[in-house]
Amino acid sequence: SQNFLSDNSLMEIANLRKQLLVALMELGFLPRESQDKWNQHSKYPKLVSAVVCAGLYPRVIRVQKPKAEYQETMAGAFEKMNRGGVVKHYIREDPGRVFIHPASVFMEEKEHPHSYLVYFEKALTSKLYIRDATVANPYSILLFGGEISVQHEAGTIKVDDWITYSAAARIAVLAKSIRGELDHLLRRKISRPQTDITNSAVIGAIVQLLVAPF
Numbered sequence: 001s002q003n004f005l006s007d008n009s010l011m012e013i014a015n016l017r018k019q020l021l022v023a024l025m026e027l028g029f030l031p032r033e034s035q036d037k038w039n040q041h042s043k044y045p046k047l048v049s050a051v052v053c054a055g056l057y058p059r060v061i062r063v064q065k066p067k068a069e070y071q072e073t074m075a076g077a078f079e080k081m082n083r084g085g086v087v088k089h090y091i092r093e094d095p096g097r098v099f100i101h102p103a104s105v106f107m108e109e110k111e112h113p114h115s116y117l118v119y120f121e122k123a124l125t126s127k128l129y130i131r132d133a134t135v136a137n138p139y140s141i142l143l144f145g146g147e148i149s150v151q152h153e154a155g156t157i158k159v160d161d162w163i164t165y166s167a168a169a170r171i172a173v174l175a176k177s178i179r180g181e182l183d184h185l186l187r188r189k190i191s192r193p194q195t196d197i198t199n200s201a202v203i204g205a206i207v208q209l210l211v212a213p214f
Contacts, residue, residue, distance in 0.1 A: 028193035037198060044211045046137065053136040054144035056118040060163060061098065061133060063112045064088040087112060089130065091122075092162055098122060101129040116141060116163060138165050139175075139209050148176045182206060 024030040030038060041047045065087055089098050100106050101123070112135070119133040142148065146160035150172040157172040158164050167175070181202045189195050197203055 029189070031196075041207060041211075044207075047207065047210050049134055049137070050140040050144065050210045052134055053118050053140040056120060057141070057145050058092075058160065059119050060092070060136065060141070060145075061117040061119055061130065062090045062163075063115050063117060064090060065112060065115075089117070095128065097128075098130050099127045100133065101131045104131050104133070106130075106133050114138065137210075142175050143179055143182060143206060143210075148179055150176060178202070178206065178209075 021030070025032055089100065090096050091098055106117075114135050114137050116136045117133045118136045119130045121131060123129050123131060141159055141163055142157070142165075145163065149158045149161065150156075150169065151158065152169045152172075155166060155168060156164050157167045157175060185197055185200060185202055189197055
């Protein structure tokens with residue numbers, strides 16, 4: 001049961017996957033033929049993480065990293081290794097601050113490459129704990145999150161008026177445009193499940209964005 005995993009739970013997950021697969025095929029979202037295409041992108045962890053982000057949104061955690069400190073040298077200013085700083089985590093709802101559970105595998109993560117995480121559930125004991133979380137890169141939230149707004153003068157882009165990224169106006173408008181194209185494509189797929197979108201230029205561009213080094 002370490003890290004909240006058990007044989008029974010893993011078997012339940014496997015059975016649930018089979019049920020979901022059957023349901024998607026019966027609805028026409030997955031063709032019964034061409035099964036080799038179903039997991040063609042499964043080798044890309046970043047893409048899998050983006051799918052997880054899409055499923056868990058809006059359960060988002062903001063990561064507040066320790067304030068950077070710099071040391072002046074003859075060669076210029078260099079960022080110090082902040083060994084005593086504490087990384088804090090916040091959700092939008094009250095009480096705000098949450099804590100990663102000590103038994104979570106995420107506790108072993110010392111580096112936080114991005115400023116936001118997504119999580120599955122929270123549990124209140126002595127503190128409000130998060131047991132399962134994963135990083136959410138900016139593209140994942142911009143493409144699969146909530147409503148996007150662009151602040152041209154501030155040079156920022158916001159999702160649901162809370163999640164904020166710095167971005168040049170041109171980049172922010174482009175991101176919003178791609179999101180609009182994706183939403184349109186998904187509405188078509190939902191209204192007509194048999195529509196094949198795998199070869200869409202929009203899907204191809206989004207895959208490239210999500211798997212690219214960031």
